[in-house]
Amino acid sequence: VGAGPGARDLLTLRAVERLQEADVIFYDRLVDEDVLELARRDAERVFVGKVVGASAWPQERICDLIVAAARQGKRVVRLKSGDPMLFGRATEELEAAAAAGIPTEVVPGVTAACAASAALGRSLTERGVTDTVVFCTGRTREGDARPDWMAHAQAGTTLAFYMSVGQAGEIAASLKAGGVDGSVPVLVARDVEKPTQAVLETTLDRLAVDLDALGIGGCSIVLIRLPKAVRVEVAQPVSMAS
Amino acid sequence: VGAGPGARDLLTLRAVERLQEADVIFYDRLVDEDVLELARRDAERVFVGKVVGASAWPQERICDLIVAAARQGKRVVRLKSGDPMLFGRATEELEAAAAAGIPTEVVPGVTAACAASAALGRSLTERGVTDTVVFCTGRTREGDARPDWMAHAQAGTTLAFYMSVGQAGEIAASLKAGGVDGSVPVLVARDVEKPTQAVLETTLDRLAVDLDALGIGGCSIVLIRLPKAVRVEVAQPVSMAS
Numbered sequence: 059v060g061a062g063p064g065a066r067d068l069l070t071l072r073a074v075e076r077l078q079e080a081d082v083i084f085y086d087r088l089v090d091e092d093v094l095e096l097a098r099r100d101a102e103r104v105f106v107g108k109v110v111g112a113s114a115w116p117q118e119r120i121c122d123l124i125v126a127a128a129r130q131g132k133r134v135v136r137l138k139s140g141d142p143m144l145f146g147r148a149t150e151e152l153e154a155a156a157a158a159g160i161p162t163e164v165v166p167g168v169t170a171a172c173a174a175s176a177a178l179g180r181s182l183t184e185r186g187v188t189d190t191v192v193f194c195t196g197r198t199r200e201g202d203a204r205p206d207w208m209a210h211a212q213a214g215t216t217l218a219f220y221m222s223v224g225q226a227g228e229i230a231a232s233l234k235a236g237g238v239d240g241s242v243p244v245l246v247a248r249d250v251e252k253p254t255q256a257v258l259e260t261t262l263d264r265l266a267v268d269l270d271a272l273g274i275g276g277c278s279i280v281l282i283r284l285p286k287a288v289r290v291e292v293a294q295p296v297s298m299a300s
Numbered sequence: 301v302g303a304g305p306g307a308r309d310l311l312t313l314r315a316v317e318r319l320q321e322a323d324v325i326f327y328d329r330l331v332d333e334d335v336l337e338l339a340r341r342d343a344e345r346v347f348v349g350k351v352v353g354a355s356a357w358p359q360e361r362i363c364d365l366i367v368a369a370a371r372q373g374k375r376v377v378r379l380k381s382g383d384p385m386l387f388g389r390a391t392e393e394l395e396a397a398a399a400a401g402i403p404t405e406v407v408p409g410v411t412a413a414c415a416a417s418a419a420l421g422r423s424l425t426e427r428g429v430t431d432t433v434v435f436c437t438g439r440t441r442e443g444d445a446r447p448d449w450m451a452h453a454q455a456g457t458t459l460a461f462y463m464s465v466g467q468a469g470e471i472a473a474s475l476k477a478g479g480v481d482g483s484v485p486v487l488v489a490r491d492v493e494k495p496t497q498a499v500l501e502t503t504l505d506r507l508a509v510d511l512d513a514l515g516i517g518g519c520s521i522v523l524i525r526l527p528k529a530v531r532v533e534v535a536q537p538v539s540m541a542s
Contacts, residue, residue: 060414062312070410071309071316141410143417144433149426164418168312168383168408172302175385176406182435184391190447191386193424194432205432209454214447 060141060167065251066092072165081132084124088139088277117147121154128160141169145195145220171218174247174279178257182216187285190215196225208236211284219280226280227266234262248278302383302409307493308334314407322377324369326362330381330519359389363396370402383411387437387462413460416489416521420499424458429527432457438467450478453526461522468522469508476504490520
């Protein structure tokens with residue numbers, strides 16, 4: 059079940075219904091306590107502690123817990139921030155349930171980039187300016203190659219980076235090395251729809267410095283807009299150490 | 301206000317609250333009648349008739365209507381399918397309101413690709429397989445260059461096409477000409493979360509033929525997944541007639 063960006067009133071009606079039907083709810087650190095109040099008073103609430111940049115609870119253990127609870131005949135809700143199908147590792151949990159013969163349903167939610175865009179009052183797409191949006195991340199599985207951000211840095215594209223503040227310097231450097239102008243505007247929204255919400259409006263050149271100066275980290279969305287008018291020149295393939 | 305993919309229970313609690321506060325609601329064809337029942341009985345409901353592939357109501361006229369209603373002191377809701385900031389032409393309406401000194405708020409919603417992914421039970425991202433999702437469209441402003449789909453067709457990427465069934469043949473041809481294997485699996489979800497929901501599982505090679513044979517058109521999401529294992533070879537720049 060997608061919990062949306064954090065505010066209790068950005069859950070869908072269906073998500074609330076499922077929460078109220080649940081016997082047990084497995085939730086992450088990113089889900090506000092407020093949201094859990096929508097569940098039944100007697101429902102079991104289990105924190106499975108996934109935090110950006112750390113994972114005290116390995117995914118396999120979470121899958122085992124979900125399956126074990128369902129096998130006891132409990133109605134299980136796995137509550138995820140945002141939308142469960144975007145950067146949510148849903149496949150591993152759905153496959154674990156399927157392998158155990160447990161029927162599942164996925165309830166979509168409001169994803170963080172849409173919530174950030176709403177909070178900023180800036181559309182992700184704009185007719186004649188940007189008509190493609192790329193949802194990407196600076197973080198990948200250990201040992202995997204880093205996604206090729208530059209390949210997606212096309213004119214007419216908005217790049218929406220999830221969980222990437224720690225990689226902001228690398229992202230900016232790789233885009234600039236690929237020919238993106240350092241003066242391109244960048245918007246950062248931290249803790250959207252939470253009391254600690256903060257917004258930063260900067261440029262690619264100043265991104266890392268400003269994030270650092272303002273102490274912006276953790277759960278932030280970084281939006282880089284490359285309008286059709288801006289020419290992205292790639293002089294040559296860029297090789298990056300990984 | 302984002303109405304989500306169509307089902308009444310996929311509105312957020314905040315969207316329902318705003319609907320119940322509204323004196324007048326401007327809505328599109330894509331919004332189900334069921335959703336409008338969440339509004340006050342005495343609220344004015346105005347169909348502003350935007351349909352995929354046609355626009356009986358020019359955007360400018362919609363902007364004028366919104367501003368005129370707000371100037372009369374009415375609480376106005378502009379209800380959009382999915383999320384208003386993704387392919388919703390929100391900028392034009394927000395700017396018209398701002399120019400008239402009318403305060404606005406954007407309520408995010410569940411976007412169609414997330415809803416399609418949930419209905420299909422297939423995650424848009426998958427750890428170690430796809431870590432980037434591109435939301436794009438076959439339709440752009442008349443006279444604009446077509447988005448360069450091939451540039452985004454990177455291994456490790458899911459391409460989610462909005463409002464693009466009419467361009468499916470062109471999209472498949474341009475991806476294949478760019479080196480994407482014709483056997484790549486493609487999922488199509490039509491009318492997600494509506495009684496007419498239908499799902500098609502095919503390949504890039506068969507996409508256009510199958511869409512045609514099944515009569516799938518209109519409001520569909522096309523998901524093309526390019527896993528990290530699949531090599532995308534670009535032999536040479538592809539030129540396309542537009």
